[in-house]
Amino acid sequence: MKILGRVTVILCGLLLLVYVGEFPDFADPQSPASTHVSPYYIQNALEDTAVPNLVTAILADYRGYDTMFEATVIFTAGLACFFLMRLPKKEERVVFYRHRATGVTLRIDDCGAVPKDTQAFHRIDSQWVPRDLIIRSTTRLLIPFVQIYALYVLAHGHHSPGGGFQAGVVLGASIILLAISQDLRSAISKIKEKTLGILSSLGVLIYAGTGFLCLLLGESFLDYGALASLLGTDRVMARSHGILIVEVGVAMAVMSVLIWIYYNLSSAGKQDEGL
Amino acid sequence: MRGYNMDLLNLIAAKANYWTYIILMMVGFYALIAKNNLVKKIVGMTIFQTAVLLFYVSMSTKKGGTIPILHHGETTSLDPGHVSALVNVADYVNPLPHVLMLTAIVVGVATLGVALSLAIKVYKTYGTLEEDEINLQLRNG
Numbered sequence: 001m002k003i004l005g006r007v008t009v010i011l012c013g014l015l016l017l018v019y020v021g022e023f024p025d026f027a028d029p030q031s032p033a034s035t036h037v038s039p040y041y042i043q044n045a046l047e048d049t050a051v052p053n054l055v056t057a058i059l060a061d062y063r064g065y066d067t068m069f070e071a072t073v074i075f076t077a078g079l080a081c082f083f084l085m086r087l088p089k090k091e092e093r094v095v096f097y098r099h100r101a102t103g104v105t106l107r108i109d110d111c112g113a114v115p116k117d118t119q120a121f122h123r124i125d126s127q128w129v130p131r132d133l134i135i136r137s138t139t140r141l142l143i144p145f146v147q148i149y150a151l152y153v154l155a156h157g158h159h160s161p162g163g164g165f166q167a168g169v170v171l172g173a174s175i176i177l178l179a180i181s182q183d184l185r186s187a188i189s190k191i192k193e194k195t196l197g198i199l200s201s202l203g204v205l206i207y208a209g210t211g212f213l214c215l216l217l218g219e220s221f222l223d224y225g226a227l228a229s230l231l232g233t234d235r236v237m238a239r240s241h242g243i244l245i246v247e248v249g250v251a252m253a254v255m256s257v258l259i260w261i262y263y264n265l266s267s268a269g270k271q272d273e274g275l
Numbered sequence: 276m277r278g279y280n281m282d283l284l285n286l287i288a289a290k291a292n293y294w295t296y297i298i299l300m301m302v303g304f305y306a307l308i309a310k311n312n313l314v315k316k317i318v319g320m321t322i323f324q325t326a327v328l329l330f331y332v333s334m335s336t337k338k339g340g341t342i343p344i345l346h347h348g349e350t351t352s353l354d355p356g357h358v359s360a361l362v363n364v365a366d367y368v369n370p371l372p373h374v375l376m377l378t379a380i381v382v383g384v385a386t387l388g389v390a391l392s393l394a395i396k397v398y399k400t401y402g403t404l405e406e407d408e409i410n411l412q413l414r415n416g
Contacts, residue, residue, distance in 0.1 A: 006309065013298075016300075026289055033334045033335065053345075058374045070378040254381055
């Protein structure tokens with residue numbers, strides 16, 4: 001099997017290498033990829049959409065269908081992960097509590113728990129190690145700035161590198177950072193699984209809903225120019241605003257799906273104790 | 276002889292991006308078809324995917340081109356109808372592959388999550404991630 005694999009790989013690699021000579025040179029401005037459709041985008045995007053960032057303009061306007069279904073694929077991946085991994089809450093379980101003042105650990109069998117209102121005990125994972133002060137305080141300082149940066153990336157995506165996908169990934173990473181540096185339960189207490197499910201479907205719904213709104217206003221699906229009368233601007237600025245609306249939807253979907261996948265993967269579906 | 280060497284050097288230097296992506300892609304492909312462990316296969320799939328991303332993004336570059344964000348400070352005061360005359364296509368890299376790969380990266384992460392959860396499920400069912408052992412268990416019922 002190993003030999004067969006090696007032979008196949010070498011044959012495929014040689015086949016690809018033989019035709020390298022036919023490809024255009026690296027960074028050639030006259031290469032076929034850069035001479036057919038992309039000049040139109042570069043020359044007309046600012047006139048059509050008032051968005052100087054060409055990537056954002058193409059992503060959400062010219063190729064709006066593509067991006068809508070990419071968001072749907074991400075949402076479907078989150079759902080698939082949920083249906084594969086998620087387990088119902090088990091009734092018989094063993095939980096560990098730690099007394100804050102003395103460090104004594106209690107092990108409670110058979111679904112028992114200390115009262116919720118007590119501050120003297122806190123729940124710990126079965127493989128708990130004391131949390132490092134440096135990691136705890138650094139992430140505590142870092143997470144709000146990471147989230148504000150993500151919002152900046154989202155809102156400023158028209159004029160600088162950024163947009164919905166990037167902002168969603170950074171927002172998701174901030175919550176995953178919390179889950180790694182503290183524990184899974186403290187991340188879940190900040191943003192629950194139900195919220196994630198609603199947010200991810202709402203994100204896709206915002207995107208598709210904007211498209212249907214354009215349809216209702218008597219124009220093509222996802223032609224944001226139709227929103228001009230609703231937003232009170234001209235058609236070009238309406239496209240710019242429409243791009244922002246769908247980017248918000250994309251950011252919500254991406255953020256919640258990434259966190260959702262992390263919750264399910266790191267705890268193998270139990271969402272009780274994780275990494 | 277000298278001319279032939281220069282040709283070969285040009286072939287490597289001017290098309291270094293294709294060499295890189297082919298080598299990366301074959302590394303990933305080998306892991307996909309020859310490795311026995313499912314997690315190693317997933318790693319191979321990710322390397323393969325990275326090779327494709329690299330290939331697309333390297334196709335978009337232009338010599339002397341800058342990032343695909345138009346200089347808009349001075350053009351916004353103009354009549355919008357005249358903007359296209361000011362934009363020189365060769366000044367900006369091709370934005371289309373960037374768009375395609377931007378979404379592909381995030382979709383890749385999400386599908387990687389699905390692949391890993393399938394691997395966890397397989398491990399729970401068969402107690403192993405080695406493909407031959409799983410096949411053996413399947414054959415023996």
